[in-house]
Amino acid sequence: MIDQVQSSWRDYGAVDLPVPLRAALEAFVEHGYHGTSVRDIAARAGLSVPGLYHHYPSKQSLLQGLLELTMGDLLRRSEQAIIEAGDDPLAQFDAVVESLLRFHMYRREQAFVGSTEMRSLDPDYRPRYIGHRVRQQRMVDEVVLAGVASGVFETVDPKGAARAVATMCVGVSTWYRADGELGPTELIERNLDYARAIVGYRRRD
Template sequence: MTTTDAGPVWRAYSGSGLPPILETALACFMEHGYHGTTIRTVAARAELSVPGLYYHYASKQALLVALVSYAMDDLWERSRAALEEAGDDVQRRLDLLVECLVLFHAYRRDLAFIASSEIRSLTGEDRTTYIGARDRQQRLMDHVIEDGVGQKVFTTPYPREAARAIVTMCTGVSQWYRSEGEHTPRELAERYRIMTRMTVGAA
């Protein structure tokens, strides 16, 4: 995530933020899928020998884990920064968290898509770690909506289900968003903010 002297700028996106090898692996996974990509393919596109690639990453699984970890860490840091900016106002906390999710899944579309769709390819402890990070991220939304209902700012009778629906809606942006489409990420975030308020029964 981009940082300044004043701290993290969670709305700022410049490039992929990935090291060159991971950027290459991401492109290969997007084109061929995880299982359809070979180490040799990634190495050739990265202009490395296969042993040279193994020097940096021990396996194709290690490449996927590094991509997923980067995605989840970046989203977590941005989300926490958005909530910190929002302060104690629960409506603003919801607005900025939704904005953060939509911007991330639009600007980091490929990375977010692979992190979500290739969970089936993670194994063992790596899969457990990812699920833990995903659940931690979900709890941010859970707590915002629970607080809003508790303060009678939100009127939904189903706060837990609403939280999951909102996160699913926001993360789904990575499945269809295209930069050449009708709306910019910021315009899309504003529309999602309005839809989200309707979902939770906010004023």
């Protein structure tokens, strides 16, 4: 069962973004990066185009600013979840999976833009963004490798299994709905079972 004691990495309130980034997020979700104009973002933000440029000098800077805040939040939550889980590999695994699932449910739109608009990133920024994603994946890799080393997980392909688990969690952002059939707790518990199966966890009573 999920630990019901709430930690800050589990705490999600309303999305707290600067007004221009909130407007950009709404527009990118609705129309995609290339289908969105700066004028549309400015109008959503209640700013003139020159006023928007005072804060963000280009549409690309809006996308990059949004992704930096998104990845910073995701990485902080994942790191905190693993630290709070202690030294047990299974507890660490459950924590990082739960953290990823929660993020991709409660920050679904930000995660969706982060996944779909990599193609729209300027070449100078792309390596930095990829580095954030690699850092997140390595957290999952290291937890799974530790579980295999301790005999908790039986997968013969730890990194492949870790990638599959992360991909499953990220995919939640494409279909999760707050009014859907499964509530958050049930969805997390079911997907934790799936994730444990991927890494070859066998309960030892």
